[in-house]
């Protein structure tokens with residue numbers, strides 16, 4: 001697989017400065033994020049890599065507006081999000097962000113198509129357009145003949161394809177993927193990564209969290225985390 005290709009015109013998407021997130025567990029305090037700076041531009045494909053417990057998911061949750069830092073500032077496009085209330089945070093999340101998780105997070109009772117249509121329950125717009133967009137995404141992900149299947153009738157790779165279609169449904173400014181191939185065999189994992197690369201080449205901005213260097217190697221930029229800190233960054237030309 002060749003690395004992601006970067007785009008010529010760049011818009012700042014993510015700008016996090018001095019982000020800290022601590023968790024109190026009993027009488028210990030865990031510094032899950034310890035003064036982290038991170039910036040991303042449009043069409044970037046950034047991998048966050050590090051061992052288990054290094055703060056990758058915490059960073060993704062903050063950039064994905066699922067959590068807030070204890071201190072530091074985070075700007076997503078023109079929005080200062082670190083201090084927003086829950087309602088504003090979820091509005092920004094629904095409008096700008098798509099998520100893909102290791103364990104797919106599909107709703108078991110819904111068909112593939114209905115899972116993909118789900119994010120639009122918050123959005124305005126034409127239902128016919130939405131249906132067309134969902135069918136188009138499922139087709140591009142090779143799932144046209146499975147749209148009426150429920151998650152338990154699909155393989156892991158097929159479930160992740162549905163999850164990617166769902167994440168892309170809102171045309172997210174930023175796609176966040178936390179160990180998206182962690183539950184897949186290596187052949188299926190490469191297929192999923194190849195699909196993500198294809199969307200990136202068309203301009204989709206992606207942040208991918210992984211603990212595997214072979215997966216991180218596909219990104220433009222690899223951010224290495226350890227103990228809540230960024231210990232280094234590599235550019236993948």
Ligand SMILES: Nc1ncnc2c1ncn2[C@@H]1O[C@H](COP(=O)(O)OP(=O)(O)O)[C@@H](O)[C@H]1O
Nearest residue numbers: 023025030032051052053054055056057058059
């Ligand atoms: N909700 C939480 N409550 C307490 N500790 C947490 C919580 N979330 C994460 N942590 C701790 O913060 C650190 C970073 O976790 P995490 O971001 O999940 O790491 P990674 O995704 O790299 O495995 C770990 O020490 C973890 O135990």
Ligand SMILES: [Mg+2]
Nearest residue numbers: 056057058178
């Ligand atoms: Mg994690």
